[in-house]
Every structure is written in structure tokens, then in C-alpha cells.
Amino acid sequence: MIRRFLQASLNHIAVDEVWTPLFQSGRHDALEGDLISKIAERVCHLSFGAIAQLVDDIPSPIAKNAGGLLRDIESMQQNIENLSPPSVGLGIGDEIDTANKFWLFLYAAWHFRLSVKRFGDFVTTNGWISDVSKAEGALGNLVLHALESLELRFRWKSYVDTEERGVR
Amino acid sequence: MMLSRSDLKERLAAEEWNERLVVEPLFEGSFDSDSLSPSLDFHLGSRFSVLRRRRATQHNPLPLEGQRDVAPTELFIPLGKDFFLHPGQIVLGTTLEWFRFPYDLMAYVVGRSIWGRRGLLIVTASAVHPGSSGTITLELCNMGDVAVVLRPGVAVGQLFFHKVGDESRKAGRRESRRSTFSGSTRPILGEYVPSKVERFLLEM
Numbered sequence: 001m002i003r004r005f006l007q008a009s010l011n012h013i014a015v016d017e018v019w020t021p022l023f024q025s026g027r028h029d030a031l032e033g034d035l036i037s038k039i040a041e042r043v044c045h046l047s048f049g050a051i052a053q054l055v056d057d058i059p060s061p062i063a064k065n066a067g068g069l070l071r072d073i074e075s076m077q078q079n080i081e082n083l084s085p086p087s088v089g090l091g092i093g094d095e096i097d098t099a100n101k102f103w104l105f106l107y108a109a110w111h112f113r114l115s116v117k118r119f120g121d122f123v124t125t126n127g128w129i130s131d132v133s134k135a136e137g138a139l140g141n142l143v144l145h146a147l148e149s150l151e152l153r154f155r156w157k158s159y160v161d162t163e164e165r166g167v168r
Numbered sequence: 169m170m171l172s173r174s175d176l177k178e179r180l181a182a183e184e185w186n187e188r189l190v191v192e193p194l195f196e197g198s199f200d201s202d203s204l205s206p207s208l209d210f211h212l213g214s215r216f217s218v219l220r221r222r223r224a225t226q227h228n229p230l231p232l233e234g235q236r237d238v239a240p241t242e243l244f245i246p247l248g249k250d251f252f253l254h255p256g257q258i259v260l261g262t263t264l265e266w267f268r269f270p271y272d273l274m275a276y277v278v279g280r281s282i283w284g285r286r287g288l289l290i291v292t293a294s295a296v297h298p299g300s301s302g303t304i305t306l307e308l309c310n311m312g313d314v315a316v317v318l319r320p321g322v323a324v325g326q327l328f329f330h331k332v333g334d335e336s337r338k339a340g341r342r343e344s345r346r347s348t349f350s351g352s353t354r355p356i357l358g359e360y361v362p363s364k365v366e367r368f369l370l371e372m
Binding site for chain 2 (some may be wrong): 082123141146150156
């Protein structure tokens, strides 16, 4: 039911593959016709239109692919897949641009974790099938290291720029 | 074959993941490819593991019944703060950098003489295997008579990279990394997993 409403109102969210396992479970469709299902349908009818309008009025930079964000997120996820911190290859911009990468790392990491295919391959490739918490630990380490590295590289760039201007 | 400076530069810029060496953070302009030195300096990180001697009096990593190993305590020393390593003391540290090795590269960790001459050893298990990924754990030991002051960020050692051969790369495509320490950033003692031969010998 939620899939139907998402597809109708917010299709760019519904097409994201991280939702596929939830949508394909089929458990919720089996409840159609029940009282709870009817109430849920009524809630969806009343709320989804307003939510869709709200989301469209405040567009997500990722949904709009502002500044090539989708390319950056894909690059981050490829780094994670290969046990490389997601900050690798990211250029250092100004302070606000660098600080915003924090949210992008978190988005990329969560998206990676929720993707059954990508996270499953990550677990298998690295031999963590018997203990998935090791894979989650590695994912956390990769993101934390990326944050620390990005800050250090930003500070290094500021340090070098200041030195070149002869301030030091 | 040991990799030259220009080989390293190529590996750091490689597009293909099966050739790509990752060092993060790599400070822009700090890797001078015109240098003749084939090594890459690394820096001391902020995470340490100190072995407390109060409860256990001996190391015994073997997973035998009734045996207990010395328990470590983890410390975080921020950049700009000092860590004192006392004579005879051994602590585990990590590199500031995360290294990701392709399957056809390995490296040896070597201390810098500026520290070695003051009694600091940084590593005992010096080989970093192909396919490894994470920060490198250092075994820091003060062999001198006075304390050594360490500050996260100092260049304590260097890596010399070697090409292993194509067979290793092919193996990497088929098999998982399966390293106990893959993806790790903490200086941990590690669980001792005896080989079949070791189990046979130990249980005699």
C-alpha cells in the first residue's frame, strides 16, 4: 500500500532499490480488506498528498542531484565496497562545502547498509558471513576515518594556503 | 620487486581497484614524486592500547582452558597532546593513515632512524599482506633508559612496497580477504587462532 502511494506521489523515492526487500515481502498486501488496512489507506490518502507537496516545495539536493551529488555518493559507496574510506578522491572546497560532506558520508553509509545487494556482497567478499557485526564495524570505521581525514586535509589546505600568502 | 617512487604514484592514481593503492589522508603536495626514496612515510595516529599489569602477570594468547591474557586499555590521545612511553613499556598504536592494498602489493613497515636511535621500536610484525585494508597496528616499545615523548602526527615510520606477482591478484578475485584485521582502526591485540599444525602440537 505504501509502495502504491509512494509510486503515485513520490516516485523518485519509491524507485530506490533499498526499499525493494520491504516492498517485495508481500505481507502487507495480504492484509488488504482488513479494518487496519482500511484505516492505513485512509491515513495514506490524507497524508501523502501533503507530504509530496512539502517534499516538492523543499526539494532534496540529492533528489535533484545538485552539484553532482549522486556521482559523489556513488563514488563513496564504491570506496566502501573496496574497503577504502569514502573521503578518498573528494576534493577539498571551502569550509561549508567540506562540512556538508559529513551528511553525505552518513547518507552514503546508511544507503549502503540498507542495500541488501551491496551490503550482502560486502559481507561475503570480506568473509564476514558468520559475524555481520564485523562488517558493520568496518563500515563505521570507514566513515569515521573519512570524517577525520577530510577534516585533516581541509586543515592542511588552509595551513598551506596561509603559508603561501606569507602570513606565517 | 620493490616499487619505486614513480610506481607508487601510478598505483595511487590507478583507476582499477585491483591495482589501486589507497592512502588516506594523503596530504596534498606532501608526496614528492621526484624524490629518489622508494618509501612512503606514515604518521602516528591517536589511538593506543596500553597493557595493564595489575591483574594478570603474564601474556598467554593461546585459547586454552583456564588461561587469561593481559587485558589492554584503549586510549585516545588527540593531535597536539603528548603520550609518554616509559622504558621497557610496550603499547599498541596505529598509523594515522588508512591503507588499502591491492592483491598484488605488500609492504614492510620500517622505523625511522631518528626514533630508533632514541630507543623506540615501532614494529615487530613488519609485513603488511596483499589485500590488507585499515590502519596499521604498531607495536611501540621503548628500549631506552628514559621516557620517549610521542605526539600523534609524528612520522614514526615508513613503508617499502613490493609487488607480489600476478598469482596473488588472481587469488584475490576469487577469495575473500578474510583478514582478522580488515577494516580495523583500533589497535587490538587480536584473537589467537592456531593453525591445524599448531593445534596438533599444542594438544599433545
